[in-house]
Amino acid sequence: MKTNSFKKWGVICILGAMLASSCSDILDEEPRSKLVPSFFTTKTGIEGGLTSLYAHLRYFYGNGYYLNSLETGTDEYTYGQSADGNFKDADLSGVGSMTPTNSIAGGCWGEAFTCINTASGIIENGAEAGIDASLLAEAYFFRAFDYFLLVQTYGGVPLDLGAGELKFNTSKVRTSVRNTVPEVYAAIFADLEKAIADLPEKPRQTGTATKNLARLYLSKAYLTYAWWLQNPNQIPTYPECSRDASQANNYFQKAYDIAMQAINNPGPYKLQETFYDVNVATNDRNAEIMLYADHDENEKYGNGGAGYGWGGGGSPENFAYWMETWNYTEMIAKAKDKEGKDITLNPVQREAVQALGRPWTRMAPIADNFMEGGVWEDAVKAIDSRYDATFTLRYHTNWQKAGGDNASIMFVQGANGQQVKHGDVYFSWVPESEDSKINYTGADGKLGFGEMAGRPDFVVAVNHISRKKYPINWKIGIYRTDNNGGLGSKVNGGSPRPWNIAKFSEFYLIAAEAAVKLGKNDDAKKLVNVLRARAGKQNFSQNDNVKLDQPIDNSAAMLAATPETITIDYILDERSREFWGEGYRWFDLVRTQKWAERAGTYRIAGSNPTDKDLQTFRRDIPVGYYLRPIPQGQLDGMEMDDEAKKAYQNPAYRN
Numbered sequence: 001m002k003t004n005s006f007k008k009w010g011v012i013c014i015l016g017a018m019l020a021s022s023c024s025d026i027l028d029e030e031p032r033s034k035l036v037p038s039f040f041t042t043k044t045g046i047e048g049g050l051t052s053l054y055a056h057l058r059y060f061y062g063n064g065y066y067l068n069s070l071e072t073g074t075d076e077y078t079y080g081q082s083a084d085g086n087f088k089d090a091d092l093s094g095v096g097s098m099t100p101t102n103s104i105a106g107g108c109w110g111e112a113f114t115c116i117n118t119a120s121g122i123i124e125n126g127a128e129a130g131i132d133a134s135l136l137a138e139a140y141f142f143r144a145f146d147y148f149l150l151v152q153t154y155g156g157v158p159l160d161l162g163a164g165e166l167k168f169n170t171s172k173v174r175t176s177v178r179n180t181v182p183e184v185y186a187a188i189f190a191d192l193e194k195a196i197a198d199l200p201e202k203p204r205q206t207g208t209a210t211k212n213l214a215r216l217y218l219s220k221a222y223l224t225y226a227w228w229l230q231n232p233n234q235i236p237t238y239p240e241c242s243r244d245a246s247q248a249n250n251y252f253q254k255a256y257d258i259a260m261q262a263i264n265n266p267g268p269y270k271l272q273e274t275f276y277d278v279n280v281a282t283n284d285r286n287a288e289i290m291l292y293a294d295h296d297e298n299e300k301y302g303n304g305g306a307g308y309g310w311g312g313g314g315s316p317e318n319f320a321y322w323m324e325t326w327n328y329t330e331m332i333a334k335a336k337d338k339e340g341k342d343i344t345l346n347p348v349q350r351e352a353v354q355a356l357g358r359p360w361t362r363m364a365p366i367a368d369n370f371m372e373g374g375v376w377e378d379a380v381k382a383i384d385s386r387y388d389a390t391f392t393l394r395y396h397t398n399w400q401k402a403g404g405d406n407a408s409i410m411f412v413q414g415a416n417g418q419q420v421k422h423g424d425v426y427f428s429w430v431p432e433s434e435d436s437k438i439n440y441t442g443a444d445g446k447l448g449f450g451e452m453a454g455r456p457d458f459v460v461a462v463n464h465i466s467r468k469k470y471p472i473n474w475k476i477g478i479y480r481t482d483n484n485g486g487l488g489s490k491v492n493g494g495s496p497r498p499w500n501i502a503k504f505s506e507f508y509l510i511a512a513e514a515a516v517k518l519g520k521n522d523d524a525k526k527l528v529n530v531l532r533a534r535a536g537k538q539n540f541s542q543n544d545n546v547k548l549d550q551p552i553d554n555s556a557a558m559l560a561a562t563p564e565t566i567t568i569d570y571i572l573d574e575r576s577r578e579f580w581g582e583g584y585r586w587f588d589l590v591r592t593q594k595w596a597e598r599a600g601t602y603r604i605a606g607s608n609p610t611d612k613d614l615q616t617f618r619r620d621i622p623v624g625y626y627l628r629p630i631p632q633g634q635l636d637g638m639e640m641d642d643e644a645k646k647a648y649q650n651p652a653y654r655n
Contacts, residue, residue, distance in 0.1 A: 040121045040168075046131045049122050053142040054207070055316070056115045057293035058303075060108045062318030062499035064362070067583050069104040069628075072363055073619065074585040075599040076576060080326065081467040081607040082361040087323075092619040100632040100653050107153055109631050112146035117161055119143035121168035137198035141209045141217075144191035148221050151184045152587055155238045155627045155650060159187055174639035178648065180241040185225045192218040201267045206285060207498075212262045212269055213290045216502055219258040219510050224591050226251035226517065233593040235626045238650050252517045259511035262504075269504040271530075275578075276389040276540050278505070281354050281479030284498055288505060292498035293318070297482065302496060317494030322360040324473040324581055328395055329359060330447060330609070331427060333412035333420070337405060347397040347412045347426045352488025354477035355392040355542075357495070364470045365581070366602040367614055370462035371432050375576045378431045383554040383561070385538035386577050391471035393429045394457070394543040397422055401487045415449075418456035425457040429471050435461035440612065448610035464612040466605030473581040474542060505531055505578060513571045513592075524566040528574055532558040535577070568592055596621040624652025 039045035060066040065086055071077040072090035079087040079095070086103045089096035098104065122131075122139035143166070150157045155178075159165040162173030166187060195214035203210050228237070230248035237243075270287045272278045278288050285292065295318050296302035303316060313319050333347040350358065370376045381387045399406045400422040414420035427449065430438070438450035438459055447469060449458035460469070478495040480488055508527045515524035536554035540547050563570060575588055589595035600621060603614040627650045635645045646654050 040125045041129060043129050043131060046122055046126050046129050047135070049118050050135060050138055053115055053119060053122075053139065054294070056111055056118075057291075057499075057501065058295070058316035058318070059111045060315070061293040061501055061583070062295070062320050062495075063315045064313060064320040064323040064360075065103045066107060067320040067323060068363060069107050070583040070586040071581060073599065073621075074589055074595070075602070076365060076369065076581060076585050077324075077363045078366055078602060078604055078617070079467070080323075080361040080364040080470075082327075083363070083467075087362050092621055092625070093617045094620070098625060098629065098653070100629040100635065100649065105629040105631045105653075106633070107628060107631075108146070108149050109154070109634065112150050113161065116143050116146050117169055119146075120161075120166055124168045133198045134200050134204070137195045137214075138209045140191045141195040141199065141214050144188045144195065144214075144221075145217060147184055147188050147191075148217060148224075151181060151188070152224060152590065153628050154630060156180045156184055156241075159183065174637065176638055176640075176648065178239050180239050181225075181228060181237050182241060185221065185228075188221050189218065192221065203268065207292060207294055209291070210267065212265075212267050212504075213502060215258050215262045216290060216504075216507060216510075219255045219262070219507070219514075222251045222255035222258065223510055223514055226255060226514075227591050227593065230517075231593075233623075235593055235623050236651070238627060249518060252514045256511050256514035256518060256520075256523075259507045259514065263507050263511065266504065271505060271534060273534075274389075274537050274539055275386045275535055276538065276542055278503070279389060279475040279500075280540075280542075281477070281497055284479075288503055289498075289500050290504055291502035292500050294498045295494075295496050296498075297480065297496040303494065318497065318499055319358075319494045320499070320583075321473070321476040321478060321495055322358045323362040324365075324476070325357055325359040326361045326364070326469050326472065327359040328356065328427075328469075328472075331395070332446070333414070333426065335409050335412040338408040345399055345406065345409065345412055347399055347420065348395045349398055349402055349487055350491050351398050351401065352478050352480045352483055352491040354479045355396075355472065355474055355545075357472075357478040358492050361468070364467045364604060365465060365473075367463060367465040367604045368602055369576075370465060370471075375573045376462075378433050379561070380577075381431055383557045384532075384535050384577065385552070385554075386535045386580075388538065388542050390473065390475055390577075390580050391429075392474045392477075392543070393471055394425045395427045396545070397424055397426050398487065401485065403486065414456040415451040415458045416454070416456065420456050427458045427460075430459050430461050432461055432463040434459070435463055446609055448612050460612070463614065464605055466611045467607040468605075468609055468611065475580070476582065500582065503579075509571060509575055509578065512566065512574075513568065516566055516568055516571060521566055524571075525562060525564075528566060528571070529559050529562055531574065531578060532562055568594070569598075572598070590626050593626070595626065596623075622652060624650065627652070629653035 040049055068087050068090055072079060072087050073092050079091045085096055089098055089102045090104050119139040119142050123136060126136040157178055158176050159179045162169040162171060192214050196211050199209055199211045199214055201211055226248045229243050230245050231243055269290055272286055272288045277283055328348050329346055329350050331348050332344050335343055335345045337343050368374050376387055397420060411419040411421045414426060420426050437452050438461060440450040442451050450460060452459055479497055508530050512524040512527040533555040536558035539551040572588060601618050603616050605611045605614055630649050
């Protein structure tokens with residue numbers, strides 16, 4: 001699906017006005033077909049517009065194509081066996097191309113600008129309508145939030161949507177001038193500083209903006225701008241403007257100071273006891289999550305009016321988890337029916353649980369990450385609980401949940417001819433160090449599985465990750481409460497879980513990155529070690545789905561494994577272990593100017609079921625691609641001559 005975006009300067013964010021003054025714990029929604037400018041002259045209108053700013057997050061966070069734009073082509077993901085052009089275009093490995101017409105160009109462009117205009121309308125009319133400054137501060141936050149997404153993605157973007165810079169515009173304007181990166185950041189800094197001053201310490205409702213949420217984005221904006229000023233690898237920007245590298249350390253220091261202020265004064269936020277607790281669905285909206293695109297099982301209100309059974313793969317549905325899920329349902333086992341006849345059976349069936357869900361096989365993790373020297377190398381796997389709490393590595397049988405004749409089948413044939421009962425493990429990913437113990441030729445199956453002596457489960461070592469089969473990203477998986485002991489009738493639909501956007505844990509890595517740039521190695525190590533110590537603790541085995549009788553504490557080993565000198569590459573490794581596959585990665589690599597260095601080559605096995613030998617792929621990542629193309633729909637909609645439109649486009653994408 002190729003998508004175009006058109007920037008409607010005069011359009012107000014109409015995602016579904018929600019009554020922000022509700023007393024409920026989670027924002028209540030009242031869907032509306034349209035919001036008009038006069039709506040913002042009333043208190044009810046302002047409150048509805050404010051809540052629509054939260055709803056607009058659903059239109060890119062949880063969207064699988066937006067996740068693709070931030071993960072495929074990085075050092076975490078490449079395209080999977082069933083990928084269409086959207087994913088191959090993003091990979092830059094010669095199977096597609098980056099153009100102004102593909103979905104990567106669209107990204108957040110149109111959605112961000114319409115809601116920036118909504119935020120400006122709230123800011124201009126709110127005081128006169130009697131809105132408290134703390135509520136208006138939420139609009140300041142979201143205007144900065146969206147502009148920060150845009151400037152990181154496209155470079156300089158317009159601050160004047162037709163009525164003056166940062167003014168509410170109500171008419172469709174067909175011309176546009178892009179501001180420079182420093183001008184956009186100046187607006188971002190001012191809005192976030194205003195937000196910090198006026199936002200409350202605690203959210204007025206579950207999930208609403210606070211001072212520390214604004215601090216998170218201000219510290220990250222300072223950090224990103226500092227890198228932009230320093231420009232160590234001479235990455236070009238657009239519109240062209242000068243950079244004063246001598247000011248970079250000033251902004252690195254600001255990033256460090258703001259992040260430390262939040263760490264030392266956490267307010268309602270805190271790190272969860274274990275990494276598992278951060279991401280398990282039964283603990284969604286926990287105190288480590290500072291912002292999320294919210295969903296729930298109420299199909300009318302909890303998903304912007306789109307039913308979860310629909311499964312069409314479009315916003316506002318949360319369907320991103322499909323993309324990182326391989327087609328595990330192709331496992332076929334031998335069994336006997338209730339009459340003793342030989343039958344074939346899918347032992348691991350599609351189920352609406354966090355470890356499984358709907359497979360699309362669009363995005364495959366790069367094998368290098370799981371091998372010697374990778375972020376998930378064997379030494380990491382042995383002591384870091386984030387590995388278990390990030391990936392589905394063991395696939396448990398569930399055929400009896402399908403009911404019918406399957407319910408009477410007691411076991412299927414697994415590896416080495418052994419019996420595998422309902423709920424047992426049928427297939428596992430094992431460490432690279434186990435590969436020499438695996439017999440890949442003796443296994444009975446069509447997916448290239450192997451056998452290990454004495455084990456009833458089929459296995460593949462992670463150094464044979466392919467475009468066809470790979471570990472699922474467990475963190476973002478579906479979870480429902482209405483399965484009633486079955487597989488789930490809406491397993492093909494979107495997830496009713498919130499999509500996590502901002503985490504308190506990121507403060508530690510923002511401050512650590514700034515500390516490295518400031519030459520404060522001891523501070524950087526202390527900050528990194530807070531998260532590493534947490535990662536050494538485990539009281540639940542996600543892949544065994546059991547609470548541990550004896551909690552594991554590998555904190556000392558984790559701290560001992562931290563290098564004496566913390567580098568930017570090590571910070572990037574830690575960011576990958578904390579935020580794997582959640583949509584941080586492209587921004588991280590572009591900010592630090594490490595994209596081409598870390599993602600220029602990668603290894604993965606092929607797309608055929610039995611492919612296991614790794615192939616090396618090379619990506620062409622020119623410096624001009626550190627900015628995405630302006631969407632063609634935006635250019636087509638402007639009443640400007642061809643030369644002006646060409647000049648509006650980022651240079652790497654001009655015809």
